Each structure stands twice: as C-alpha cells, then as structure tokens.
Amino acid sequence: MSRYLYSIIRCLPDPQTGEFVNVGVIAGDPDTGDWAIRRLSNIERIRKFASQAALEVSDRFIARITGEIDDARAAAEADTGEPLGEAWLNRLCRDHRNTVQLSAPAPVLAGHAEAALELIFRSMMIDPAMQPRQETVSRNRAIQDLRDAYNRAEIPGSLLKPRVRVFVGERLHSPIDFAVANGTVVQLTQAWSFQVTVIDDLSTRVKAWGYAIERLRRGDAARLVDAQDSVSGVSSDVDLQIVVVPPKTAHQGIAYEEAQQVFSGLGAAVHTLDDVDAVPARAAALLAARKQRTAD
Incomplete structure (x- = not known):
C-alpha cells in the first residue's frame, strides 16, 4: 500500500x-x-x-x-x-x-x-450506476511493486539505484528501472506492462532495450550511471531480472510473445507481479555470496 x-x-x-x-x-x-x-x-x-x-x-x-x-x-x-x-x-x-x-x-x-x-x-460519491471496472495494470504499477518488494527485502538504500542508465560501447545506452550495486553491479531489473493501447511502440522499445543488453552480454564495455552521476562497472554475466504485466488481448499477446524471445535470448529471469518478491530475494543472495567471498 x-x-x-x-x-x-x-x-x-x-x-x-x-x-x-x-x-x-x-x-x-x-x-x-x-x-x-x-x-x-x-x-x-x-x-x-x-x-x-x-x-x-x-x-x-x-x-x-x-x-x-x-x-x-x-x-x-x-x-x-x-x-x-x-x-x-x-x-x-x-x-x-x-x-x-x-x-x-x-x-x-x-x-x-x-x-x-x-x-x-x-x-x-453517490453513483448507483457505477459498475466494476476491468483493471489495466501499468508499468508504473509494476515499478511501484518492485520498489515495495526491495523495501520488504531490506536491500540497503545505498545499494538500490532506481532510474539508472546502462551505457554499452561508445554509443549505445538504455534505461534500467532498478540496479543493485556495491561498486560493481550485482543485478539489473526492468519492468514491462503489455496492457497498453499503442502496442507497436512498446514492441519497438523492448527490442531497442534488448539490443543494448545483448551487446552487454556479448562483452562490450559497459558502465552504469545513476541519478547522482555515479558510475559502476557492469559485467557481461550480470544478473538480469524482468517483471512483466501479462497481456489481456490477442494483439497484446503477439507483442508479449516477441518480447519473451528477447528476454530468453538475454538469459533473463521473468516474473509476474505475483512473484515480484523473487527479484530482491535473488539480489540479497548475490550480495551475501559476494560478501562471503570478500571475507574469505
């Protein structure tokens, strides 16, 4: 809430x-x-x-x-x-x-x-004619649910970086909704809602975003810049998490199937809002493993 x-x-x-x-x-x-x-x-x-x-x-x-x-x-x-x-x-x-x-x-x-x-x-409101409405879940709602999930998992605020950008090579860059970083990036997370009206525009954005991340996966030099202009390194095997709001219409479903191919090719873990807590749980596990390696 x-x-x-x-x-x-x-x-x-x-x-x-x-x-x-x-x-x-x-x-x-x-x-x-x-x-x-x-x-x-x-x-x-x-x-x-x-x-x-x-x-x-x-x-x-x-x-x-x-x-x-x-x-x-x-x-x-x-x-x-x-x-x-x-x-x-x-x-x-x-x-x-x-x-x-x-x-x-x-x-x-x-x-x-x-x-x-x-x-x-x-x-x-006095509105006896009011009928229940079919809820359309926006990407903003998914982002808010993600933020709440990171808070529940007690990921430190100093490590959680919202609304960042990943720069790949000399010219490519792409927005990322959340990154978890402690010097180097541990996890990247992006939310997508397929319950939209202009579905063609969404498909274009997913493919453009996916192309930048694909270049990162190939090993092109990459860095993350947060809202305070702090820079963190990003490795090609960084943990990639996707939270999706599934489609409701057949037209939306076509775009979702195309996006699933993009997500699969990037080796991303895909979750719905019902499973959103799995994202920060994975981040917490990665942070703990890194801390243990440093201690050893």
Missing part, C-alpha cells in the same frame, strides 16, 4: 452561490506518476443540478486531464518525461475556481490508482 492523493472534481453551475455537484475524481501517486481519473456515471443526477453548458465545461476539463495523464504515462514508460507530481495536482486546484473546481488534495492508502478511485467512489 502506498500514499496516494485525490481531489474530487466539482461542477458549479453558478460559482457565486457556492453550490456544487460532484462529477468525478482524480487520484494518483505523485512519486511514481500512477494517476487515474473517473467521471461519475450517474449523469442524470448531475443534469438535475447543472445546466448543459456547465456540464460541457466539466466534461471538457475531464477530457483534457485524461489526455494529460495518458501523455505523461506514455512519456514515462518511454523514459522521455517525468511523472506528474503533487505540484501538478496543486496547480489544477489553484487554477480552477469557476464552473469547475477541485477539492484540496487529500491522502488515501491504496495499491494503485484505480484501487484509490474505487475506494473514494464507494465512500464519498
């Missing part, structure tokens, strides 16, 4: 009166960028209170924020952008003081953004 923030989206047909109707909720983890937004499904109740013009304003707002969340998620998964943080939600609350307003951000404990929305809708 992690600390999530949420804000209730309100529609005020006449902002001067201060009367409002709740129309939706935004919830997310500002550290990982795992955000979600949901609109109230009981539209008839909203129409009894808000005019069509006011309702269209709130709908446009929800559509725009949905796009921002989707764009930020895609950028984060492609390692080309930073996750939406707490400042983003605070700005939304500060800047919208007219027909659309947001409640002050408040914390809630949840495992992921959709679970936070479910909790808030059940306890705070």
Whole structure:
C-alpha cells in the first residue's frame, strides 16, 4: 500500500452561490506518476443540478486531464518525461475556481490508482450506476511493486539505484528501472506492462532495450550511471531480472510473445507481479555470496 492523493472534481453551475455537484475524481501517486481519473456515471443526477453548458465545461476539463495523464504515462514508460507530481495536482486546484473546481488534495492508502478511485467512489460519491471496472495494470504499477518488494527485502538504500542508465560501447545506452550495486553491479531489473493501447511502440522499445543488453552480454564495455552521476562497472554475466504485466488481448499477446524471445535470448529471469518478491530475494543472495567471498 502506498500514499496516494485525490481531489474530487466539482461542477458549479453558478460559482457565486457556492453550490456544487460532484462529477468525478482524480487520484494518483505523485512519486511514481500512477494517476487515474473517473467521471461519475450517474449523469442524470448531475443534469438535475447543472445546466448543459456547465456540464460541457466539466466534461471538457475531464477530457483534457485524461489526455494529460495518458501523455505523461506514455512519456514515462518511454523514459522521455517525468511523472506528474503533487505540484501538478496543486496547480489544477489553484487554477480552477469557476464552473469547475477541485477539492484540496487529500491522502488515501491504496495499491494503485484505480484501487484509490474505487475506494473514494464507494465512500464519498453517490453513483448507483457505477459498475466494476476491468483493471489495466501499468508499468508504473509494476515499478511501484518492485520498489515495495526491495523495501520488504531490506536491500540497503545505498545499494538500490532506481532510474539508472546502462551505457554499452561508445554509443549505445538504455534505461534500467532498478540496479543493485556495491561498486560493481550485482543485478539489473526492468519492468514491462503489455496492457497498453499503442502496442507497436512498446514492441519497438523492448527490442531497442534488448539490443543494448545483448551487446552487454556479448562483452562490450559497459558502465552504469545513476541519478547522482555515479558510475559502476557492469559485467557481461550480470544478473538480469524482468517483471512483466501479462497481456489481456490477442494483439497484446503477439507483442508479449516477441518480447519473451528477447528476454530468453538475454538469459533473463521473468516474473509476474505475483512473484515480484523473487527479484530482491535473488539480489540479497548475490550480495551475501559476494560478501562471503570478500571475507574469505
């Protein structure tokens, strides 16, 4: 369970009166960028209170924020952008003081953004038409589960390095979600979710990532650079762990089969979220073995 923030989206047909109707909720983890937004499904109740013009304003707002969340998620998964943080939600609350307003951000404990929305809708939103939603698990969720697993295994923070880059040869480089290193790299771990809409882009990223790691496996000179620009050596036989969110559709399944071939060729151990604790357990065993060899 992690600390999530949420804000209730309100529609005020006449902002001067201060009367409002709740129309939706935004919830997310500002550290990982795992955000979600949901609109109230009981539209008839909203129409009894808000005019069509006011309702269209709130709908446009929800559509725009949905796009921002989707764009930020895609950028984060492609390692080309930073996750939406707490400042983003605070700005939304500060800047919208007219027909659309947001409640002050408040914390809630949840495992992921959709679970936070479910909790808030059940306890705070009047929505009898609400139906259970099929959960789509993002790569951000897998990264958070990995971080929690490393914490449970008590891997020292000084050895656990998130969001690093591996440089191979003179030109190749690739992002890595986590590395465990104590001078030299003991373990590299990457998360992938195949429950995505733009599956072709994901396939391209997996293959590009796999090519860089393949060159490392062949023995090309490699180094790891962390967020503090510290450099660690990476050997060709470094332990490689993959955590995957399996596909749900046939189209996603094709991309997953291609990715499995890449993972197998790299000699990586592949786990689902149900088996995520095996990753830090392997790291702990490798660290203990290295410590023993040093003592001997």
